[in-house]
Structures are given as structure tokens and as C-alpha cells.
Amino acid sequence: MDEYPKVIIAPGAGFCRGVEKAVEKTLHIAKDKENGRIFLDGELVHNREVGDRLRAQGVQLLKENSEVCAADTIVIRAHGISPQRRSHLEHFGCEIVDCTCPLVGRIAKIIADHSANPTILLGDRNHVEVEGLCGYSQNIYVCENLTELTQFIDAIQKNGQIHGDIFDHKCVNFSKMDDWILVCQSTLDMNFLEAAKILCAQKKLPIKIFDTICEATKRRQLGLRTLENCDAVIVIGGFHSANTKRLYEKMKRKMMSIFWIENISDLLGINLNNYKSIGITAGASTSREVLRKIYGEISKK
Ligand code: SF4
CATH class of the missing domain: 3.40.1010.20 (4-hydroxy-3-methylbut-2-enyl diphosphate reductase, catalytic domain)
Known part of the structure; x- marks a missing residue:
């Protein structure tokens, strides 16, 4: 096709405030921490790129056999934990940073x-x-x-x-x-x-x-309506992300050409050349940066 496709991003696509704040806060702690390690009590988001960034800052996943000491910090992710799990973590006697979304x-x-x-x-x-x-x-x-x-x-x-x-x-x-x-x-x-x-x-x-x-979820789900007239839709988000799966399944009921990708590299396996209009939405685990990069790449196709 000679012309570039029209690319639309659905309202509400990508990181919600709860997840974004949890990632920002953890990176901030990692930057300032002088002693001890930072453990995440479970993945902050189901996104490879964000996981890589956190690992690069020395942030690691808390495991059953992790030896936690008083100088360490444990981060509770945006999804929250049970009171029983909280008591278990408190037994380590280290700092606990609670990023549970309000x-x-x-x-x-x-x-x-x-x-x-x-x-x-x-x-x-x-x-x-x-x-x-x-x-x-x-x-x-x-x-x-x-x-x-x-x-x-x-x-x-x-x-x-x-x-x-x-x-x-x-x-x-x-x-x-x-x-x-x-x-x-x-x-x-x-x-x-x-x-x-x-x-x-x-x-x-x-x-x-x-x-x-939550309002971010409602906005994201209602935003799908703006993509219904597109020739193809790309859903971005972790392959283990429940909210991304929900977006994909909702659109799949309405569209023939729908693709689920996690990162920009996944675009390599998809031929988008014959579509005049392409819609994009993204789950709560997709950062604005990833969304922007993928938008830029698709717009050039
Ligand atoms: S409740 Fe909504 S805003 Fe909070 S983390 Fe979950 S999806 Fe994000």
C-alpha cells in the first residue's frame, strides 16, 4: 500500500495510575537505596520491558527461599495482598513499602x-x-x-x-x-x-x-468502541495479563483482524500492509513509552 495507515489509539489504553505509581515508586526507591536489597512480592506488572528495567536496577522477586534481612525492602504491588500475607512479610522485620492501589x-x-x-x-x-x-x-x-x-x-x-x-x-x-x-x-x-x-x-x-x-478499567473498556470501524486492531499487553486478555477477547468478538502483542519486537511477525486503518489498545501493564513506540512503528508501515 502506498499510503500510511490511519492509526487510532483507544481512550484509556495503557498504564493506569495505580500501576504507574507502583513502578515509579519502586524505581525511585531503587535509585536512592544505599544498603540492602529490594524485593518485589510478585511481579509489579505483567510486562517484559518493565520487568527488565526493574531487574537492571537490582530489584528482584521475593521467593520462598529468599533470605531477607533487616536492611532490605519489600514492595507490595498495586494488586494488594491479604492480611495473612502482610503478617507473613512483617515477620522479616524489614521495611515494607505498600504500593497497593487505593x-x-x-x-x-x-x-x-x-x-x-x-x-x-x-x-x-x-x-x-x-x-x-x-x-x-x-x-x-x-x-x-x-x-x-x-x-x-x-x-x-x-x-x-x-x-x-x-x-x-x-x-x-x-x-x-x-x-x-x-x-x-x-x-x-x-x-x-x-x-x-x-x-x-x-x-x-x-x-x-x-x-x-475502577474508572481506568471502565475507560479502557469503553474506549474499545472507538476502534470498531478499524480494519485491524492491535492489543498490547503481557501475555499473562488478565485485563489484556479481556480486551483481546472483547474485540475478537467484533473483529476479524486482531493481533495481541507484548512489545514492539512482536510486530515483526505481523503483516499490516493491507490495512487502511489500525486501532490500538493496551492493558494496564503497558507503559506509555511502549505504546508510543508501537504507535510510531505502525504509523510508518
Ligand atoms: S484498581 Fe484500577 S487503577 Fe488501581 S491498579 Fe487496578 S486497574 Fe489500576
């Missing part, structure tokens, strides 16, 4: 304040944010999709309790049928929450629903 902290507070109530948490069971949030209540149950939520409500309404063999989860006794609450992982699909609200109303569940999807 919006995840707000979800944790809602769950803790209602820990006597049956709580449904909509989200990915194996995601670190959800694992951390589950530590704030004994009465919490995670539902990953609408089918699980339906089965869960039906089982509770019929038997008053649910057993581990159904969803590979602890036995939950929700015999008290009122004062339920529902919260969501901060990066949940907005359509899932809307469908869950309708289901709860249909099942006449006495439940208080907290919309805890």
Missing part, C-alpha cells in the same frame, strides 16, 4: 467491613488481586462467570450451603440468607457486572451490589 484498598475495606455478611466476589479466582481480597473475609465466594454465579445462587437458595467439590473451593455455609453483598475485581468486564445485577434481581436475592470496577 482503589483495590477500597474493595478490601468494603469486604472487611462486611465480613459477617455473605459476600460474592466476581473475578478471576487465580488472579493475585482476588486472592488477596479473599483474605478479608471467611464468608466470601468467588464467581468467575455468569454460569457459576447462577449455579451458586441456585445451590444456596436450595440448600443453604455449598460444598467444595462443586467449584474446587472451601465449603461455604450461607445459611443466613439476607444481607448479602457483591463486589467485583477492579478490572472486571463491565458487561459481566450488568448481567450479574439482572440475575440477582431475577433470583430475588437480598443483595447490596458495589460496583468496584
Whole structure:
């Protein structure tokens, strides 16, 4: 094609403020630290480039066998951790820098304040944010999709309790049928929450629903609409990033030509020559720098 393609970046694409602040703060500590090492309690973001930058500054991942001493620093990532994990880290007796995003902290507070109530948490069971949030209540149950939520409500309404063999989860006794609450992982699909609200109303569940999807996630998901008329869409983000996967799957339902890449080098394997308009979106783990570089590269094609 002779002309350069029109390239559009969707509103809300890339690093959210929570992740950006966690990365900035860790780099800042690494620059100023004179003694001791810096450990991350889990990857700050699912992004190779950011991981490389942090490693280059001497920041390392905390492992089971890491020997932490008093001069070291442990950084808690933006996704937060459970109170039990926090107590475990405090046993090391070193400085702990908490980079938990305040919006995840707000979800944790809602769950803790209602820990006597049956709580449904909509989200990915194996995601670190959800694992951390589950530590704030004994009465919490995670539902990953609408089918699980339906089965869960039906089982509770019929038997008053649910057993581990159904969803590979602890036995939950929700015999008290009122004062339920529902919260969501901060990066949940907005359509899932809307469908869950309708289901709860249909099942006449006495439940208080907290919309805890964060504004950055909503902006990112709504921003996809601006890409619907593009010939092709590039989704940028870590291949293990749950929110990037969600963006990719949402667009895949609407587009034939969609590509998921993590970094600029991944563009090499993609032929974009025949597209007149190309849309770009990016998950919360993609820095503005990576986004800018990829935009520049695609615009030249
Ligand atoms: S996605 Fe939202 S809740 Fe999660 S770190 Fe970013 S701003 Fe905070």
C-alpha cells in the first residue's frame, strides 16, 4: 500500500495510575537505596520491558527461599495482598513499602467491613488481586462467570450451603440468607457486572451490589468502541495479563483482524500492509513509552 495507515489509539489504553505509581515508586526507591536489597512480592506488572528495567536496577522477586534481612525492602504491588500475607512479610522485620492501589484498598475495606455478611466476589479466582481480597473475609465466594454465579445462587437458595467439590473451593455455609453483598475485581468486564445485577434481581436475592470496577478499567473498556470501524486492531499487553486478555477477547468478538502483542519486537511477525486503518489498545501493564513506540512503528508501515 502506498499510503500510511490511519492509526487510532483507544481512550484509556495503557498504564493506569495505580500501576504507574507502583513502578515509579519502586524505581525511585531503587535509585536512592544505599544498603540492602529490594524485593518485589510478585511481579509489579505483567510486562517484559518493565520487568527488565526493574531487574537492571537490582530489584528482584521475593521467593520462598529468599533470605531477607533487616536492611532490605519489600514492595507490595498495586494488586494488594491479604492480611495473612502482610503478617507473613512483617515477620522479616524489614521495611515494607505498600504500593497497593487505593482503589483495590477500597474493595478490601468494603469486604472487611462486611465480613459477617455473605459476600460474592466476581473475578478471576487465580488472579493475585482476588486472592488477596479473599483474605478479608471467611464468608466470601468467588464467581468467575455468569454460569457459576447462577449455579451458586441456585445451590444456596436450595440448600443453604455449598460444598467444595462443586467449584474446587472451601465449603461455604450461607445459611443466613439476607444481607448479602457483591463486589467485583477492579478490572472486571463491565458487561459481566450488568448481567450479574439482572440475575440477582431475577433470583430475588437480598443483595447490596458495589460496583468496584475502577474508572481506568471502565475507560479502557469503553474506549474499545472507538476502534470498531478499524480494519485491524492491535492489543498490547503481557501475555499473562488478565485485563489484556479481556480486551483481546472483547474485540475478537467484533473483529476479524486482531493481533495481541507484548512489545514492539512482536510486530515483526505481523503483516499490516493491507490495512487502511489500525486501532490500538493496551492493558494496564503497558507503559506509555511502549505504546508510543508501537504507535510510531505502525504509523510508518
Ligand atoms: S486497574 Fe484500577 S484498581 Fe487496578 S491498579 Fe489500576 S487503577 Fe488501581
